[in-house]
Amino acid sequence: MKKTAIISILISLISLCGCAGYREIQRGYFVTAIGFTKQSNDFGIVLETLSPSDTEPSGEKSNIISGSGKTLDAAYGEVNQSLTKSLYFEHCGAIVVSRDFTESEMSEIFDFCTNLYTLNIDAYVAQTDDVTALFESKTADESVGYSIIGLIKNAGNNTFSNQLYQIKRRDAQTVLPTVSVQNNTLVLE
Amino acid sequence: MEKHSYKIHTLACVALFTAGNAAIMQPFYGKSNFLAVFLLTALFSASFALLSVAVVNLAFKESDSRFRKILRYIIAAAAVLAAIYGAFSTVFDYVTFLGKAQLPQMHTALIALATLGFIVVFIKISHTAILKYCLFMAALSVAVVVLLFGVSVKLFDFAALTLDASLSGSDCALSFKCFLKYFSPILAAVLFVTLANGKTKTVNIWGGLGVGFLILLITAVQSVLILGNSGGYEFSYLYAVSVFSSGNLFSRLDGFVYFLFFATVTVKIAVCAKLLPLIIRRLVYAKHF
Numbered sequence: 201m202k203k204t205a206i207i208s209i210l211i212s213l214i215s216l217c218g219c220a221g222y223r224e225i226q227r228g229y230f231v232t233a234i235g236f237t238k239q240s241n242d243f244g245i246v247l248e249t250l251s252p253s254d255t256e257p258s259g260e261k262s263n264i265i266s267g268s269g270k271t272l273d274a275a276y277g278e279v280n281q282s283l284t285k286s287l288y289f290e291h292c293g294a295i296v297v298s299r300d301f302t303e304s305e306m307s308e309i310f311d312f313c314t315n316l317y318t319l320n321i322d323a324y325v326a327q328t329d330d331v332t333a334l335f336e337s338k339t340a341d342e343s344v345g346y347s348i349i350g351l352i353k354n355a356g357n358n359t360f361s362n363q364l365y366q367i368k369r370r371d372a373q374t375v376l377p378t379v380s381v382q383n384n385t386l387v388l389e
Numbered sequence: 390m391e392k393h394s395y396k397i398h399t400l401a402c403v404a405l406f407t408a409g410n411a412a413i414m415q416p417f418y419g420k421s422n423f424l425a426v427f428l429l430t431a432l433f434s435a436s437f438a439l440l441s442v443a444v445v446n447l448a449f450k451e452s453d454s455r456f457r458k459i460l461r462y463i464i465a466a467a468a469v470l471a472a473i474y475g476a477f478s479t480v481f482d483y484v485t486f487l488g489k490a491q492l493p494q495m496h497t498a499l500i501a502l503a504t505l506g507f508i509v510v511f512i513k514i515s516h517t518a519i520l521k522y523c524l525f526m527a528a529l530s531v532a533v534v535v536l537l538f539g540v541s542v543k544l545f546d547f548a549a550l551t552l553d554a555s556l557s558g559s560d561c562a563l564s565f566k567c568f569l570k571y572f573s574p575i576l577a578a579v580l581f582v583t584l585a586n587g588k589t590k591t592v593n594i595w596g597g598l599g600v601g602f603l604i605l606l607i608t609a610v611q612s613v614l615i616l617g618n619s620g621g622y623e624f625s626y627l628y629a630v631s632v633f634s635s636g637n638l639f640s641r642l643d644g645f646v647y648f649l650f651f652a653t654v655t656v657k658i659a660v661c662a663k664l665l666p667l668i669i670r671r672l673v674y675a676k677h678f
Binding site: 311320 | 489490493546549615616617618621622623628631632634641
């Protein structure tokens with residue numbers, strides 16, 4: 201009897217795994233890419249998010265959300281204040297930084313991303329001239345973030361070694377791939 | 390009636406007790422000479438364990454001697470203090486981890502309440518049940534650590550591992566601080582297994598200590614080889630494991646890490662929680678205490 205009870209409990213424990221990290225998709229924005237811009241002396245954060253479409257039953261829509269502040273935390277705080285729903289970073293696979301950051305500012309950005317616990321540190325990092333214009337461009341994928349990931353993976357996993365954890369473990373300044381929009385097509389250099 | 394031998398259970402119990410909350414907080418990660426600091430801490434812990442076993446066996450030997458009786462009360466008091474400190478620091482670290490990384494959307498009070506529930510359960514169940522739980526969890530934990538290390542080999546950057554054997558005064562102080570914070574409650578584990586088994590052998594305690602430190606070494610080395618050694622990660626082992634992926638099916642193996650932390654923490658809490666009623670029962674009911 202005791203063995204039966206223990207085995208039943210173990211089997212039921214395995215079935216509970218699906219409940220972990222449960223999210224109602226209507227209750228949040230799924231961030232697919234996060235961008236960092238420099239605005240005078242302020243930091244700017246730009247998020248590309250996907251959420252369920254109000255017009256198409258099984259569709260999704262992309263939103264661009266941004267905020268700025270003297271520090272990254274202030275900028276992120278401004279982003280959160282403007283939202284009524286939560287931000288979910290589990291699907292964020294692309295981090296895009298503007299070209300005009302210094303090495304120490306880039307280090308600060310990477311530490312900030314690391315401290316977003318739900319943002320996975322194997323996200324790909326790239327740079328661009330205009331983050332907002334990049335995120336607002338129309339690509340074949342619904343999400344620019346997913347398009348960037350596809351471009352980098354197609355170039356070969358070891359071509360750039362530009363995943364967040366790979367960049368943080370190197371002390372020297374890393375050469376990041378550049379993403380730009382040419383004729384409505386994303387180009388990786 | 391056949392008396393069961395709990396040697397392997399003792400080893401498993403001490404192994405997971407040693408790993409405890411240090412597996413979560415990874416105190417050795419982020420220092421360039423982390424191997425040297427780790428070894429020095431292990432040395433402090435092994436020496437303390439040796440002393441603990443000798444003193445506990447001396448105090449709890451069957452005898453009516455006044456000296457042994459006084460020594461028993463002193464050791465019991467010290468072990469209770471170690472157990473209270475061990476339990477509270479482990480609960481604090483685990484609740485912090487759950488609140489930040491594993492269950493960020495759950496209210497901290499609920500997490501603390503659930504942890505309190507565990508403590509009550511561990512106080513009520515028998516010490517043999519705790520020993521059997523330790524063996525079960527230890528076997529799975531070691532398998533998990535070895536598995537995660539094995540599958541992550543392709544991600545290792547061996548250049549990140551520097552064999553710096555130098556130890557400054559501040560490193561020695563840091564080692565001692567790590568020993569006090571994470572491994573000094575080993576006295577509680579030694580007394581627990583002594584009261585559970587009647588006598589403790591040094592080889593069992595050192596064996597458990599060795600396995601526990603091996604778990605910590607594997608997790609620390611994996612963290613360094615994947616993340617580098619510059620620090621900047623609060624729960625480095627979790628991050629190191631989260632990087633692994635193989636195709637679309639095997640990715641974000643964080644669940645294994647959650648299990649490992651659950652195993653080490655619950656064993657440490659169980660032993661610390663169960664020690665107090667065990668001592669009280671011996672004080673009240675034992676003929677020769």
